[in-house]
Amino acid sequence: EVQLVESGGGLVKPGGSLRLSCAASGFTFSSYSMSWVRQAPGKGLEWVAWISPSSTYIHYADSVKGRFTISRDSAKNSLYLQMNSLRAEDTAVYYCVRLESGGSLAAVLDYWGQGTLVTVSS
Amino acid sequence: SYELTQPPSVSVSPGQTASITCSGDKLGNKYTCWYQQKPGQSPVLVIYQDTKRPSGIPERFSGSSSGNTATLTISGTQAMDEADYYCQAWDSSAGVFGGGTKLTVL
Numbered sequence: 001e002v003q004l005v006e007s008g009g010g011l012v013k014p015g016g017s018l019r020l021s022c023a024a025s026g027f028t029f030s031s032y033s034m035s036w037v038r039q040a041p042g043k044g045l046e047w048v049a050w051i052s053p054s055s056t057y058i059h060y061a062d063s064v065k066g067r068f069t070i071s072r073d074s075a076k077n078s079l080y081l082q083m084n085s086l087r088a089e090d091t092a093v094y095y096c097v098r099l100e101s102g103g104s105l106a107a108v109l110d111y112w113g114q115g116t117l118v119t120v121s122s
Numbered sequence: 123s124y125e126l127t128q129p130p131s132v133s134v135s136p137g138q139t140a141s142i143t144c145s146g147d148k149l150g151n152k153y154t155c156w157y158q159q160k161p162g163q164s165p166v167l168v169i170y171q172d173t174k175r176p177s178g179i180p181e182r183f184s185g186s187s188s189g190n191t192a193t194l195t196i197s198g199t200q201a202m203d204e205a206d207y208y209c210q211a212w213d214s215s216a217g218v219f220g221g222g223t224k225l226t227v228l
Binding site: 035037044045046047050057059061062095103104105106107108109110111112113114115 | 153157159165166176210211217218
């Protein structure tokens with residue numbers, strides 16, 4: 001069974017930093033692209049970033065480019081999101097998502113974690 | 123940047139057919155996925171690559187896409203189908219979501 005468990009969320013002041021982690025199990029982590037998707041309270045889904053299996057390809061949404069860094073450690077079956085220069089508008093639930101066929105138009109966000117809440121407030 | 127447009131809300135009576143549209147420039151040239159999200163839960167993939175259903179998704183869920191519009195159709199809608207539905211596609215390696223449609227079954 002595919003499981004994705006996020007951690008690291010919490011309350012942070014504007015301008016601060018936070019690192020999210022996602023522990024993956026139930027599939028061959030090193031074979032799949034991975035992605036982060038977020039959802040502000042009461043709002044819709046927003047794609048944040050994705051990373052290819054070997055970290056060769058990485059793409060970010062314009063809204064986080066230059067502030068967020070996605071990375072992975074296949075030895076630990078883990079995905080990360082380093083978030084710097086946080087703003088109030090980054091407040092959201094952040095989901096770790098497995099990405100089938102990342103980089104192609106046929107890519108699919110097929111399995112989602114339960115999410116971790118990040119609140120940016122003074 | 124690429125945009126996907128969905129109606130904010132759709133209502134349907136139990137047992138009837140619900141259709142939720144998603145519009146985007148030449149969307150038919152891309153693949154569309156659909157996600158269902160119930161209150162307090164994570165999104166669940168219900169349709170991928172325009173028309174395919176993941177295992178475990180009921181047959182009453184179907185998808186189509188042509189021109190500038192993709193459509194999620196729920197036949198014989200049940201009360202349990204009441205949820206928010208999001209369309210999603212990829213444009214230049216960036217993920218794009220529609221704004222979401224709240225499906226009400228009444």
